[in-house]
Amino acid sequence: MATFQTTLAQILSSNIPPDQTDLGAETVASVVITGISVVFIGLIILILLVTLYGKIFESINAKAEAKKKAEAEAEAKLKAAKEAKKEEEKKAAPAAAAPVVEDGVGDEVVAAIMGALSMMYAGTGKKPVLRGVKASKPRRSAWSSAGAVENTRPF
């Protein structure tokens, strides 16, 4: 490298005064050869360095990409396994049992509840399952209910 630099410095220091007119074949040839060589040497050094760091970055990027790909693949596998398990569970599960309906609740009431649920879930992709219907116990006693009715009637 040092020899190269010395040679280059020698070539570039062979000055031609700007006002010199009769340049002579030797001088002109040396300008042409020196000029083309130096331009090529400079740019070839750049090619080598850019190629080198390009390769380094390519390998780093390739490794990072491979890691990402492996992670994505593992995640996809895990997801697929989960889905398969779900499917199996679905298949293995017995057919949906009929809702347990408390005595005193009519079939019309069950159909109305089912209809309301279906309407609420329409478009969500979910299917509601009615597992049972129980009549709720009155929260107030007959006396307090009568009182509430009395007080709220004007409204």
Add this chain to the structure above:
Amino acid sequence: MAIIQSFLDTLAQLAQESGFAGFFADGGWKNIIMILISFVFMYLAVAKGFEPLLLLPISFGMLLTNLPFAEMYHPEFWNYVEDFKEDAGTVNSHYIDYQRILEHGGLLDILYMGVKLQVYPPLIFLGIGAMTDFGPLIASPRSFLLGAAAQGGIFFTFVGAAVLGMSAADCASIAIIGGADGPTSIYVSSKLLTANSSNSVGTIALAAYTYMALVPIIQPPIMRLLTTKKERSVVMGQLRPVSRLEKLIFPVLVTLIIALMIPSAAPLVGMLMFGNLLKESGCCDRLVKTAQNELMNIITIFLGVTVGATTQADKVISIAFGKVMLLGVVAFSLGTACGILLGKLMYVATKGKINPLIGSAGVSAVPMAARISQKVGQEEVPTNYLLMHAMGPNVAGVIGSAVAAGVLLAIVK
């Protein structure tokens, strides 16, 4: 009666002092021709769109400098002071009296200091760097070779100029036109040419920008002549994506290598790469916008109008200017041919993977030369997109011509 006489005398004096009288003075006809030439360049810039951003200021500078008695530019101020003794006692044969220019110079003299002191071309390179994407060159570093080959036109034209008996300064200034890079041509010629040279910075710039505008006319016939239909039909593969970090390292690396190898190329390459680093950093948006727009536009106006001011009648209406125009087109053509020929060599070496047409883009002239490669390539295969592949040699050509300028400045001094 005395009043009338005084009135007539004043009128006569005003007429004598007016620029119109200057046209009838010795050599005044040359100024008329120069003004007419400036009109032609204005027409080419405005009506034909020939590099208008520079040709219009240059042509107006040409008009201003050729107006008799306007004294906006004084060529005699730029003569070297003979045998000027520095404080240390050494004799400086390249001394320009800038103090005198500042005290007595006209507007264009003051602005021309930016050219003569090599301030404007590097600043233009800063703007170019802020606008350039070196991605295609980083993705395909072998493009550097095509950028280097196209500089062959510079050095072979040096031979032609020397054969015509020109001085070393003239040879180097004309040869650099082959780099197809206006600021580089101005940089080299402003450093080498003196008022005693047969050419001026203005005539060199005029030739360089005229031929750059004529790239779509000069290049295609040479490209078709030197390549076969099969070679022109090569469809090149896609370039690899380049990461941001690679783009950030590139300007620093190029500056270090080129500036350390050829220090005289440092102002051009350094500013080009600084502009590019600003762009790629992604954190200096305001500076990038200024470099790309305001600064670039201001410098373009100063550069154009002052370079135009150096095109005085005796410099343009001369055989020397004819030689510049002749050698300029030779330099351009040789540069194109050298790029294409190396492209052909690479076509053979890569077993037909490289389209030699991208070699012609090595002569800088960004992005026009790359567009020409694309256009000529599409004449053969309409679906062939060579533009990005040609941008590699194209931007490599900018670096290559700056390096070639550095070499010329290192040799001729």
